[in-house]
Amino acid sequence: MSFEKLDELGRKLEALEHAQAILGADEATHMAVGGGEKRAEAMATLAGIYHRQATAPEVADWIGAAKTESLDEDQQSALREFERQYTNLTCLPAEFVERQTAARLRSEQLWRDLRAKNDWAGFRPALENIVALVREEAGMRADVLKLSPYDALMEQYDPGNRAADIAPVFAELKIFLTDFVPEALAVQEERLANRPLKPLSGVYPIEKQRELGLTLMAAVGFDLNHGSLSVSHHPFCGGVPTDVRITTRYKTSDFLSALMGVLHETGHALYEQNLPKAWSHWPLGKARGMAVHESQSLFVEKQLGRNPAFWRWALPVVERDLGEAWTLEDLLPHVHRVERGLIRVDADEVTYPLHVILRFELEQDLVSGRLEVAELPEAWDAKMRAYLGLSTIDNAADGPMQDVHWPSAAFGYFPSYTLGAMMAAQQWAALTREHPSADDDIARGDFDAVNAWRRERIWSQGSRYSTPELLERATGEKLNAAHFIAHLKRRYGKS
Amino acid sequence: MSFEKLDELGRKLEALEHAQAILGADEATHMAVGGGEKRAEAMATLAGIYHRQATAPEVADWIGAAKTESLDEDQQSALREFERQYTNLTCLPAEFVERQTAARLRSEQLWRDLRAKNDWAGFRPALENIVALVREEAGMRADVLKLSPYDALMEQYDPGNRAADIAPVFAELKIFLTDFVPEALAVQEERLANRPLKPLSGVYPIEKQRELGLTLMAAVGFDLNHGSLSVSHHPFCGGVPTDVRITTRYKTSDFLSALMGVLHETGHALYEQNLPKAWSHWPLGKARGMAVHESQSLFVEKQLGRNPAFWRWALPVVERDLGEAWTLEDLLPHVHRVERGLIRVDADEVTYPLHVILRFELEQDLVSGRLEVAELPEAWDAKMRAYLGLSTIDNAADGPMQDVHWPSAAFGYFPSYTLGAMMAAQQWAALTREHPSADDDIARGDFDAVNAWRRERIWSQGSRYSTPELLERATGEKLNAAHFIAHLKRRYGKS
Structure with missing residues (x-):
C-alpha cells in the first residue's frame, strides 16, 4: 500500500x-x-x-x-x-x-x-x-x-492565511492603536505619578530564579518528565515533543526578564508536548504553523502571565523562592510597562503590532514591486513617524536593517507575530465565555480548565485544519480584532 | 572518480x-x-x-x-x-x-x-x-x-590481533601474576602496618571536585575548547573529536573515585581530540580499535595518574581546590590499593588482567565448542580459584553473569582491556627510553613531551596500521609482557 x-x-x-x-x-x-x-x-x-x-x-x-x-x-x-x-x-x-x-x-x-x-x-x-x-x-x-x-x-508559515483577510483586520488594529498608544502612555504616566515605581531590588541569584521558573512552568502545565529548562544566549523552545528544550537567560538584577521569557517559551512547549502522539511521524502531527505557535506562547505570556489574576497566585511563590515580598500594585507596573521604541523585539504588547504592521505593509510592496529597496529607508521612516511618532532616518540599523528576516529571505513571516497575539486574545475570550471563572482559577494557580480547553481545541488538532479554520473551529468565529482591542483596553486603557 | x-x-x-x-x-x-x-x-x-x-x-x-x-x-x-x-x-x-x-x-x-x-x-x-x-x-x-x-x-574490535600472538603473552602474564598478587598484597599489608591508612575526610563538595577534575584534565592536555565534562550514571567518553563529551559521577565522601575516572576518560578523549582532522570523514581517520583506545585511557589513568611523580605536582592542586593537604605517603596507599575481588570493573591494575585472562580463555572455548554454557559456572569457578583464590560457585551473578558482554553477543572484546594495559606500559617504557626525564616533567605538571610522543606515534596515525603494527611502530617492538610486568613490580613489588 x-x-x-x-x-x-x-x-x-x-x-x-x-x-x-x-x-x-x-x-x-x-x-x-x-x-x-x-x-x-x-x-x-x-x-x-x-x-x-x-x-x-x-x-x-x-x-x-x-x-x-x-x-x-x-x-x-x-x-x-x-x-x-x-x-x-x-x-x-x-x-x-x-x-x-x-x-x-x-x-x-x-x-x-x-x-x-x-x-x-x-x-x-x-x-x-x-x-x-x-x-x-x-x-x-x-x-x-x-x-x-x-x-x-x-503559505509556508501559516497555511490558509491570505493577505486579503488579514489586511482589513490589521487596518482596524492600526487605526485603533494610533490613538490608543498615547492613551495608554497617559494612563501609565498618571498611575506612576500617583504611585512611584518600586524598583527591582537587583540581587536575584540565578539558581533561585531557575527554581522559580521551574515552579511556574510546572504549574502552568509544562511536563518536566518530557522537557527541561536550560540557559542559552537567545531564549528558544526546541527539542522534540517528548523532550522539549526551553531556555532562558538570567540577569541577576531583574527576575522578571528571565521569568516572562520562560513563560513565553513554556507556551510554545505546551503546544509541542500536547500534539497528538499517534501522528508524531506525520506532517499532520506537527504544530499548525507560526501564527498558531505564537498564539500559544503569547497565550501563556500575555493572557496568563501578565494577567493580574496570575500574580495573585504567583506573588507568594515569588516571595518564597526569591525571598522578596511584592504587592500586586507594585509589580503590575513592571509587567504592564508601555513604551514607544524603535526595536520590535523589545516592544510591549501595545506597541508591538505597529512594528509588525509596518513590516507587513512594506514587505507586500517589496514583493509586488511597488516598492524598491532603495526607497526603503524613507518608506520605513514615514511609517514609523505615522504609527509611533519616531524617526529612523539615518538610522537604518534600527530601521530596515533591524531584523534578520529580510536578510534571510524570510518574507511573509512577520504577520505571524501579531496574528498570534490576536489569536491568543480571541482564544482567551472564547475560553472565558465558556469558563467565566477562568480568572478565579488562575488566581488559585489552577490551570486545568484553561489547558483542557486549549488541549481539545488547539493542541490535539495538530495540522488537521488550516490556520484560519483552526481558529474558527476553536473560537467560533473568524479572526476578529475586537478581542485583542478589548484586551488592550481592559489592561492599558482608561478604566 | x-x-x-x-x-x-x-x-x-x-x-x-x-x-x-x-x-x-x-x-x-x-x-x-x-x-x-x-x-x-x-x-x-x-x-x-x-x-x-x-x-x-x-x-x-x-x-x-x-x-x-x-x-x-x-x-x-x-x-x-x-x-x-x-x-x-x-x-x-x-x-x-x-x-x-x-x-x-x-x-x-x-x-x-x-x-x-x-x-x-x-x-x-x-x-x-x-x-x-x-x-x-x-x-x-x-x-x-x-x-x-x-x-x-x-578483528571487529582490534584489526590484526590474533589469539596465537596474544595467548602466549597472556600466559606469561598469568604465571607472573599468580605469584605476584600474593606478593603485592603482603607488601601492602606490611606498609599499612607501619603507616596506617589515612582515611579520606569525606566532605568534598561536587562543585570543587569538578573544578579539580577540569584543572587536571586541562593540565594533561584535554582541549576544553573541543570538549566538556558533565555527569552521568556510568562514566563514559563520547561525542565527536571536535566536541568530546566525558562524564563522571561524584561521591562527596571520596574525591579519588571521580578524579581517577576523569583521568581515565581524559585518556580516551585525548586520542579522539588528536586524531587526524583531514581524515575525519574516512574510516582511516578513526581511532584504531578498542585495545589501542584502552591503552590511551590507561596511559593517562595508570601510567600518569597513579604515578607518584604525578602526585608530586597534583597534591598542591588538590590542596588548593579541595582545601585539604595530603602527603604523598598518605595518598599513594589509596591510589595503589590492591585487593582480590570477584568483580572485574572494581579490580585494581594488579588483579584486573586475571579477570580478563579468565574470560579470554573461557570465551575461546565457548566459541570453539570445547566448552558448553552448561559447564560455564564450574569452569569459571575453577579458574577464579586458581587465579585469585576466590569462589563463585552458587554465585553466577558475580561469575559468568557478571558482565554485559556475553549477554550482548560481544565475544572477542575482553582481551582489549588487558592488551590496553600492557600496551600502555610498553608505550611508557618506550617513551621514557627516549625521554628519561618524563617523570621529572610530570612532577612539574609538564605533559608536553609525553603528549608530543603520543601524538606522533599513536594519535596522528588514525587507522593507518593494524593494532600490532601500530604498537610495533610506536614502541619498536611487538607486544611484550615484560614492560607491564616491570611496571607492576616497580609499583607494587618488594623494593
Whole structure:
C-alpha cells in the first residue's frame, strides 16, 4: 500500500528531525565552543539527507497512488499534509534553491557585520539581490499553489492565511492603536505619578530564579518528565515533543526578564508536548504553523502571565523562592510597562503590532514591486513617524536593517507575530465565555480548565485544519480584532 | 572518480555518526526522563539509514573501481579502511543480523533482570542461544576474512590481533601474576602496618571536585575548547573529536573515585581530540580499535595518574581546590590499593588482567565448542580459584553473569582491556627510553613531551596500521609482557 510507504517515510523523516532538533538545542546549550564548524557540517549534511528522502520522485507516486486507496479520515488528513509538505519542498527548482541559499548566507553574514556599523549603503545591494530572488520565488510558488505571490510566501508559515483577510483586520488594529498608544502612555504616566515605581531590588541569584521558573512552568502545565529548562544566549523552545528544550537567560538584577521569557517559551512547549502522539511521524502531527505557535506562547505570556489574576497566585511563590515580598500594585507596573521604541523585539504588547504592521505593509510592496529597496529607508521612516511618532532616518540599523528576516529571505513571516497575539486574545475570550471563572482559577494557580480547553481545541488538532479554520473551529468565529482591542483596553486603557 | 564517491559517502556517514554520538551523549546527560522511548526509536532509525548507506551495493563497485585509480598513499590507506568497514558491515546476511539482534535484546533484558536475582538456571537458555548464534557468526566472519573463528570476532574490535600472538603473552602474564598478587598484597599489608591508612575526610563538595577534575584534565592536555565534562550514571567518553563529551559521577565522601575516572576518560578523549582532522570523514581517520583506545585511557589513568611523580605536582592542586593537604605517603596507599575481588570493573591494575585472562580463555572455548554454557559456572569457578583464590560457585551473578558482554553477543572484546594495559606500559617504557626525564616533567605538571610522543606515534596515525603494527611502530617492538610486568613490580613489588 502506498500510504504505508508514506508512513514509513514519515518515520525516517521524524528520526532525522529528531536528530536535527536535539543537535540544534545542544548547539545553543551544551556544545563545546570549538565544536561549531563540524556541527554546521553535520547539520548541513543531515539536511541534505532529509531533503533527498523527502523529495524523492517516488514520494509523488506514493501520494498519487494513496489517493486511490481506502483511507480512514485521519489517514486522509495525513495524506493531504504529506502532499502539502512535498509540494512546499519541491516547488522550487534545485538550481534556484542553491542560488538563493548562497545569496542568503552571504546577505546574513553581511547584515551581521554592516548592521553593527549602520552601513545601509553597503548592505543595500545584498538586500536588492535577496528581494529580486524573493520575487522570483514568490512567482514560482504562486504558480504552483494558484495563489497571489505574497500569499504563496505566507503559505509556508501559516497555511490558509491570505493577505486579503488579514489586511482589513490589521487596518482596524492600526487605526485603533494610533490613538490608543498615547492613551495608554497617559494612563501609565498618571498611575506612576500617583504611585512611584518600586524598583527591582537587583540581587536575584540565578539558581533561585531557575527554581522559580521551574515552579511556574510546572504549574502552568509544562511536563518536566518530557522537557527541561536550560540557559542559552537567545531564549528558544526546541527539542522534540517528548523532550522539549526551553531556555532562558538570567540577569541577576531583574527576575522578571528571565521569568516572562520562560513563560513565553513554556507556551510554545505546551503546544509541542500536547500534539497528538499517534501522528508524531506525520506532517499532520506537527504544530499548525507560526501564527498558531505564537498564539500559544503569547497565550501563556500575555493572557496568563501578565494577567493580574496570575500574580495573585504567583506573588507568594515569588516571595518564597526569591525571598522578596511584592504587592500586586507594585509589580503590575513592571509587567504592564508601555513604551514607544524603535526595536520590535523589545516592544510591549501595545506597541508591538505597529512594528509588525509596518513590516507587513512594506514587505507586500517589496514583493509586488511597488516598492524598491532603495526607497526603503524613507518608506520605513514615514511609517514609523505615522504609527509611533519616531524617526529612523539615518538610522537604518534600527530601521530596515533591524531584523534578520529580510536578510534571510524570510518574507511573509512577520504577520505571524501579531496574528498570534490576536489569536491568543480571541482564544482567551472564547475560553472565558465558556469558563467565566477562568480568572478565579488562575488566581488559585489552577490551570486545568484553561489547558483542557486549549488541549481539545488547539493542541490535539495538530495540522488537521488550516490556520484560519483552526481558529474558527476553536473560537467560533473568524479572526476578529475586537478581542485583542478589548484586551488592550481592559489592561492599558482608561478604566 | 570512484574514490570521490567514497569520499562523499564518508561525509554522509560522518554526519550520521556525529548525530548518533551527540544523541548518545545527550541521552546519558541532558535528556528528559520521558524522552527515552522516542530517542530509542530515532536512534534505531538513524542506525538503519546509516546501515543502508554504508552497505549499498554500489559501494562495493566504488571500492573495486577505486583500486584501479591513481591514488596517493593516504587515499590508498583510506581505501583499505573503507573496504574493511564495508566487509565488516556486509559479511553477515541481513536475515542473520535480525535474528541475532532480536536474541541479543531479549538476552540483555533477561540478564538485567536475572543477574539481580542470581538466577543462572533462568538465564542459561538465553545465553545458550546467544552462544549458538555467536558460533554461527564467527564461522561466517571466518569464511569471509580467512581467519580462525575467534580471530574473526576479535578483528571487529582490534584489526590484526590474533589469539596465537596474544595467548602466549597472556600466559606469561598469568604465571607472573599468580605469584605476584600474593606478593603485592603482603607488601601492602606490611606498609599499612607501619603507616596506617589515612582515611579520606569525606566532605568534598561536587562543585570543587569538578573544578579539580577540569584543572587536571586541562593540565594533561584535554582541549576544553573541543570538549566538556558533565555527569552521568556510568562514566563514559563520547561525542565527536571536535566536541568530546566525558562524564563522571561524584561521591562527596571520596574525591579519588571521580578524579581517577576523569583521568581515565581524559585518556580516551585525548586520542579522539588528536586524531587526524583531514581524515575525519574516512574510516582511516578513526581511532584504531578498542585495545589501542584502552591503552590511551590507561596511559593517562595508570601510567600518569597513579604515578607518584604525578602526585608530586597534583597534591598542591588538590590542596588548593579541595582545601585539604595530603602527603604523598598518605595518598599513594589509596591510589595503589590492591585487593582480590570477584568483580572485574572494581579490580585494581594488579588483579584486573586475571579477570580478563579468565574470560579470554573461557570465551575461546565457548566459541570453539570445547566448552558448553552448561559447564560455564564450574569452569569459571575453577579458574577464579586458581587465579585469585576466590569462589563463585552458587554465585553466577558475580561469575559468568557478571558482565554485559556475553549477554550482548560481544565475544572477542575482553582481551582489549588487558592488551590496553600492557600496551600502555610498553608505550611508557618506550617513551621514557627516549625521554628519561618524563617523570621529572610530570612532577612539574609538564605533559608536553609525553603528549608530543603520543601524538606522533599513536594519535596522528588514525587507522593507518593494524593494532600490532601500530604498537610495533610506536614502541619498536611487538607486544611484550615484560614492560607491564616491570611496571607492576616497580609499583607494587618488594623494593
